[in-house]
Amino acid sequence: MTSRGLRFLIAESEPPKAREERRDSVGRSSGDTYLDILAHLAPGAACDRIRPADADSDLQSGGTISDYDAVFLTGSPLALYDETSEVRRAVAFMRATFTSGTPAFGSCAGLQLATVAAGGTVRPNRSGPEAGFARRITATDAGRTHPMLAGRPAAYDAPSIHTDEVVTLPTDAVLLASNRATVVQAAEIRHENGVFWGVQYHPEIGLDEVGGALRRQASSLVESGLARTCAAVEEQAVLIDAFHREPQRRDLAWRLGLxxxxxxxxxxxxxxxxxxxxxxTHGRSLRP
Known part of the structure:
Protein backbone atom coordinates (compact mmCIF):
# COMPACT_ATOMS: atom_id res chain seq x y z
CA MET A 1 0.00 0.00 0.00
CA THR A 2 1.11 3.58 -0.60
CA SER A 3 0.91 6.74 1.46
CA ARG A 4 0.00 8.81 -1.60
CA GLY A 5 -3.39 10.41 -1.06
CA LEU A 6 -3.11 10.47 2.73
CA ARG A 7 -3.67 13.78 4.54
CA PHE A 8 -1.79 14.44 7.77
CA LEU A 9 -2.22 17.29 10.24
CA ILE A 10 0.80 18.30 12.31
CA ALA A 11 -0.18 19.92 15.61
CA GLU A 12 2.76 22.04 16.76
CA SER A 13 2.10 23.11 20.34
CA GLU A 14 5.30 25.08 20.92
CA PRO A 15 4.50 28.68 21.91
CA PRO A 16 5.91 31.29 19.50
CA LYS A 17 8.97 32.13 21.64
CA ALA A 18 9.94 28.46 21.99
CA ARG A 19 9.50 27.92 18.24
CA GLU A 20 11.90 30.74 17.43
CA GLU A 21 14.43 29.65 20.05
CA ARG A 22 14.42 26.15 18.56
CA ARG A 23 14.81 27.51 15.03
CA ASP A 24 17.70 29.71 16.16
CA SER A 25 19.29 26.71 17.83
CA VAL A 26 18.91 23.91 15.24
CA GLY A 27 17.30 25.56 12.23
CA ARG A 28 13.81 24.12 12.60
CA SER A 29 10.83 24.08 14.93
CA SER A 30 9.23 20.87 16.19
CA GLY A 31 6.64 21.16 13.44
CA ASP A 32 9.35 21.57 10.79
CA THR A 33 10.96 18.37 12.08
CA TYR A 34 7.71 16.43 11.72
CA LEU A 35 7.18 17.81 8.22
CA ASP A 36 10.62 16.51 7.26
CA ILE A 37 10.18 13.07 8.81
CA LEU A 38 6.73 12.52 7.31
CA ALA A 39 7.98 13.53 3.86
CA HIS A 40 10.57 10.78 4.24
CA LEU A 41 8.39 8.07 5.80
CA ALA A 42 5.18 8.78 3.88
CA PRO A 43 6.16 10.17 0.47
CA GLY A 44 3.20 11.58 -1.38
CA ALA A 45 1.15 12.33 1.74
CA ALA A 46 -0.15 15.89 2.06
CA CYS A 47 0.75 17.63 5.33
CA ASP A 48 -0.86 20.68 6.90
CA ARG A 49 0.15 22.36 10.14
CA ILE A 50 -1.84 23.84 13.00
CA ARG A 51 -0.56 25.57 16.15
CA PRO A 52 -3.27 24.78 18.71
CA ALA A 53 -1.66 26.66 21.60
CA ASP A 54 -1.73 29.93 19.64
CA ALA A 55 -4.66 32.28 20.05
CA ASP A 56 -5.18 32.68 16.30
CA SER A 57 -4.85 29.00 15.40
CA ASP A 58 -7.19 27.67 12.72
CA LEU A 59 -7.00 25.06 10.02
CA GLN A 60 -5.72 26.85 6.93
CA SER A 61 -7.98 24.80 4.68
CA GLY A 62 -11.09 25.86 6.58
CA GLY A 63 -11.88 22.18 7.06
CA THR A 64 -12.14 20.01 10.16
CA ILE A 65 -9.92 17.50 11.95
CA SER A 66 -12.08 14.72 10.53
CA ASP A 67 -10.84 15.64 7.04
CA TYR A 68 -7.41 14.20 7.93
CA ASP A 69 -6.25 10.61 8.05
CA ALA A 70 -4.07 11.24 11.12
CA VAL A 71 -2.83 13.92 13.50
CA PHE A 72 0.81 14.14 14.68
CA LEU A 73 1.48 15.95 17.97
CA THR A 74 4.92 17.46 18.45
CA GLY A 75 6.97 18.11 21.55
CA SER A 76 6.49 21.37 23.44
CA PRO A 77 7.67 23.10 26.63
CA LEU A 78 4.04 23.56 27.74
CA ALA A 79 3.41 22.32 31.31
CA LEU A 80 0.07 20.57 31.00
CA TYR A 81 -0.73 21.04 34.72
CA ASP A 82 -0.63 24.85 34.38
CA GLU A 83 -3.94 26.63 33.86
CA THR A 84 -2.79 28.91 31.06
CA SER A 85 -4.69 29.90 27.94
CA GLU A 86 -2.10 28.09 25.80
CA VAL A 87 -2.62 24.84 27.70
CA ARG A 88 -6.42 25.15 27.59
CA ARG A 89 -6.36 25.66 23.82
CA ALA A 90 -3.99 22.72 23.26
CA VAL A 91 -6.07 20.39 25.43
CA ALA A 92 -9.28 21.47 23.69
CA PHE A 93 -7.69 20.63 20.33
CA MET A 94 -6.71 17.15 21.53
CA ARG A 95 -10.18 16.52 22.90
CA ALA A 96 -11.61 17.53 19.52
CA THR A 97 -9.18 15.10 17.86
CA PHE A 98 -10.44 12.24 20.03
CA THR A 99 -14.06 13.23 19.35
CA SER A 100 -13.44 13.33 15.61
CA GLY A 101 -12.21 9.73 15.57
CA THR A 102 -9.02 10.77 13.78
CA PRO A 103 -6.10 8.58 14.93
CA ALA A 104 -3.13 10.43 16.39
CA PHE A 105 0.54 9.89 17.17
CA GLY A 106 2.54 12.05 19.55
CA SER A 107 5.96 12.35 21.13
CA CYS A 108 6.99 13.84 24.47
CA ALA A 109 4.47 16.61 25.23
CA GLY A 110 2.21 15.00 22.64
CA LEU A 111 1.82 11.98 24.92
CA GLN A 112 1.23 14.25 27.90
CA LEU A 113 -1.35 16.27 25.99
CA ALA A 114 -3.31 13.17 24.97
CA THR A 115 -3.14 11.92 28.55
CA VAL A 116 -4.61 15.11 30.03
CA ALA A 117 -7.25 15.43 27.30
CA ALA A 118 -8.48 11.90 28.07
CA GLY A 119 -8.58 12.40 31.85
CA GLY A 120 -5.09 11.40 33.03
CA THR A 121 -2.55 13.49 34.93
CA VAL A 122 0.94 14.95 34.36
CA ARG A 123 3.48 16.42 36.81
CA PRO A 124 7.14 17.51 36.91
CA ASN A 125 9.59 14.61 36.69
CA ARG A 126 10.15 13.22 40.17
CA SER A 127 13.79 12.38 39.40
CA GLY A 128 14.55 15.54 37.44
CA PRO A 129 15.01 15.98 33.68
CA GLU A 130 15.58 12.97 31.45
CA ALA A 131 18.01 14.73 29.18
CA GLY A 132 19.78 13.63 26.03
CA PHE A 133 18.71 10.00 25.87
CA ALA A 134 16.22 7.77 27.65
CA ARG A 135 18.14 4.65 28.65
CA ARG A 136 17.06 1.00 28.74
CA ILE A 137 13.45 1.53 27.73
CA THR A 138 11.72 -1.83 28.16
CA ALA A 139 8.39 -2.95 26.76
CA THR A 140 5.67 -4.17 29.10
CA ASP A 141 3.89 -7.47 28.43
CA ALA A 142 1.34 -5.51 26.35
CA GLY A 143 4.08 -3.56 24.60
CA ARG A 144 5.95 -6.66 23.45
CA THR A 145 3.07 -7.53 21.14
CA HIS A 146 1.88 -4.01 20.31
CA PRO A 147 2.44 -2.98 16.68
CA MET A 148 3.85 0.44 17.61
CA LEU A 149 6.94 -1.20 19.13
CA ALA A 150 7.36 -3.89 16.49
CA GLY A 151 11.05 -4.18 15.64
CA ARG A 152 12.36 -2.76 18.91
CA PRO A 153 14.68 -5.02 20.96
CA ALA A 154 13.99 -6.05 24.56
CA ALA A 155 15.69 -2.86 25.81
CA TYR A 156 16.67 0.21 23.83
CA ASP A 157 17.70 3.86 24.13
CA ALA A 158 16.08 6.83 22.39
CA PRO A 159 16.54 10.61 22.11
CA SER A 160 14.72 12.26 25.00
CA ILE A 161 14.58 15.53 26.85
CA HIS A 162 11.65 16.28 29.15
CA THR A 163 11.01 17.83 32.53
CA ASP A 164 7.46 16.50 33.01
CA GLU A 165 6.01 12.99 33.11
CA VAL A 166 2.70 11.18 32.94
CA VAL A 167 1.57 10.19 36.43
CA THR A 168 -1.80 8.55 35.77
CA LEU A 169 -2.87 7.17 32.42
CA PRO A 170 -6.53 7.62 31.47
CA THR A 171 -9.13 4.87 31.55
CA ASP A 172 -8.84 2.62 28.48
CA ALA A 173 -5.12 3.36 28.15
CA VAL A 174 -2.44 0.68 27.93
CA LEU A 175 1.10 1.15 29.22
CA LEU A 176 3.51 -0.13 26.56
CA ALA A 177 7.02 0.73 27.79
CA SER A 178 8.89 2.07 30.83
CA ASN A 179 12.36 2.68 32.20
CA ARG A 180 13.79 3.49 35.62
CA ALA A 181 13.61 7.25 35.06
CA THR A 182 10.07 7.50 33.63
CA VAL A 183 7.30 4.97 34.19
CA VAL A 184 5.25 5.93 31.13
CA GLN A 185 7.61 5.84 28.14
CA ALA A 186 5.00 4.59 25.66
CA ALA A 187 1.24 4.10 25.72
CA GLU A 188 -1.89 3.62 23.68
CA ILE A 189 -4.89 5.74 24.67
CA ARG A 190 -8.41 5.07 23.42
CA HIS A 191 -10.90 7.78 24.31
CA GLU A 192 -14.33 8.59 22.94
CA ASN A 193 -14.12 7.84 19.20
CA GLY A 194 -10.36 8.09 18.82
CA VAL A 195 -7.09 6.26 19.34
CA PHE A 196 -3.68 7.70 20.18
CA TRP A 197 -0.26 6.04 20.07
CA GLY A 198 2.50 7.94 21.82
CA VAL A 199 5.95 7.91 23.35
CA GLN A 200 7.66 10.09 25.93
CA TYR A 201 10.87 10.08 23.91
CA HIS A 202 11.56 11.59 20.48
CA PRO A 203 11.80 9.13 17.57
CA GLU A 204 11.40 12.02 15.14
CA ILE A 205 14.45 14.12 15.97
CA GLY A 206 18.02 13.96 14.71
CA LEU A 207 21.03 13.88 16.99
CA ASP A 208 21.80 17.49 16.11
CA GLU A 209 18.47 18.39 17.70
CA VAL A 210 19.48 16.53 20.86
CA GLY A 211 22.61 18.65 21.11
CA GLY A 212 20.60 21.80 20.50
CA ALA A 213 18.10 20.88 23.21
CA LEU A 214 20.89 20.35 25.75
CA ARG A 215 22.35 23.75 24.92
CA ARG A 216 18.98 25.50 25.28
CA GLN A 217 18.44 23.91 28.69
CA ALA A 218 22.03 24.00 29.95
CA SER A 219 21.30 26.12 33.03
CA SER A 220 18.43 23.90 34.18
CA LEU A 221 20.57 20.79 33.65
CA VAL A 222 23.21 22.25 35.94
CA GLU A 223 20.56 23.19 38.51
CA SER A 224 19.20 19.63 38.45
CA GLY A 225 22.66 18.15 39.05
CA LEU A 226 23.00 16.38 35.70
CA ALA A 227 26.04 18.53 34.91
CA ARG A 228 28.48 20.47 37.07
CA THR A 229 28.78 23.41 34.68
CA CYS A 230 27.31 24.74 31.45
CA ALA A 231 30.72 24.01 29.90
CA ALA A 232 30.19 20.32 30.72
CA VAL A 233 26.81 20.43 28.95
CA GLU A 234 28.54 21.97 25.94
CA GLU A 235 31.15 19.18 25.92
CA GLN A 236 28.37 16.58 25.80
CA ALA A 237 26.56 18.47 23.06
CA VAL A 238 29.76 18.63 20.99
CA LEU A 239 30.12 14.84 21.22
CA ILE A 240 26.51 14.33 20.16
CA ASP A 241 26.92 16.75 17.25
CA ALA A 242 29.97 14.79 16.09
CA PHE A 243 28.02 11.53 16.32
CA HIS A 244 25.25 13.12 14.25
CA ARG A 245 27.76 13.93 11.51
CA GLU A 246 29.52 10.55 11.70
CA PRO A 247 27.11 7.96 13.15
CA GLN A 248 29.42 5.12 12.09
CA ARG A 249 32.17 6.18 14.55
CA ARG A 250 32.54 3.42 17.12
CA ASP A 251 34.59 5.63 19.45
CA LEU A 252 31.74 8.14 19.75
CA ALA A 253 29.15 5.37 20.20
CA TRP A 254 31.32 4.00 23.01
CA ARG A 255 31.82 7.36 24.72
CA LEU A 256 28.10 8.14 24.54
CA GLY A 257 27.00 4.61 25.40
CA LEU A 258 24.74 4.34 22.33
CA THR A 281 -3.19 -1.50 6.69
CA HIS A 282 -6.06 -1.16 9.15
CA GLY A 283 -7.51 2.32 8.66
CA ARG A 284 -8.62 4.77 11.32
CA SER A 285 -9.15 2.17 14.05
CA LEU A 286 -5.50 0.98 13.76
CA ARG A 287 -6.88 -2.46 14.71
CA PRO A 288 -6.55 -5.62 12.60
Missing part, protein backbone atom coordinates in the same frame (compact mmCIF):
# COMPACT_ATOMS: atom_id res chain seq x y z
CA UNK A 259 24.07 1.70 19.68
CA UNK A 260 22.30 1.55 16.33
CA UNK A 261 18.86 2.02 17.92
CA UNK A 262 19.91 5.68 18.13
CA UNK A 263 22.59 6.07 15.46
CA UNK A 264 20.56 4.44 12.66
CA UNK A 265 17.77 6.84 11.70
CA UNK A 266 15.60 4.04 10.28
CA UNK A 267 15.65 2.25 13.63
CA UNK A 268 15.34 5.45 15.62
CA UNK A 269 12.12 6.39 13.78
CA UNK A 270 10.44 2.99 13.97
CA UNK A 271 7.41 3.98 16.08
CA UNK A 272 6.33 6.60 13.54
CA UNK A 273 6.82 4.18 10.65
CA UNK A 274 4.80 1.52 12.51
CA UNK A 275 1.97 4.00 13.09
CA UNK A 276 1.83 4.92 9.40
CA UNK A 277 1.91 1.26 8.39
CA UNK A 278 -0.94 0.45 10.78
CA UNK A 279 -2.94 3.34 9.33
CA UNK A 280 -2.37 2.10 5.78
Missing amino acids: DDQVSDSEKRQIEIRNFINALL
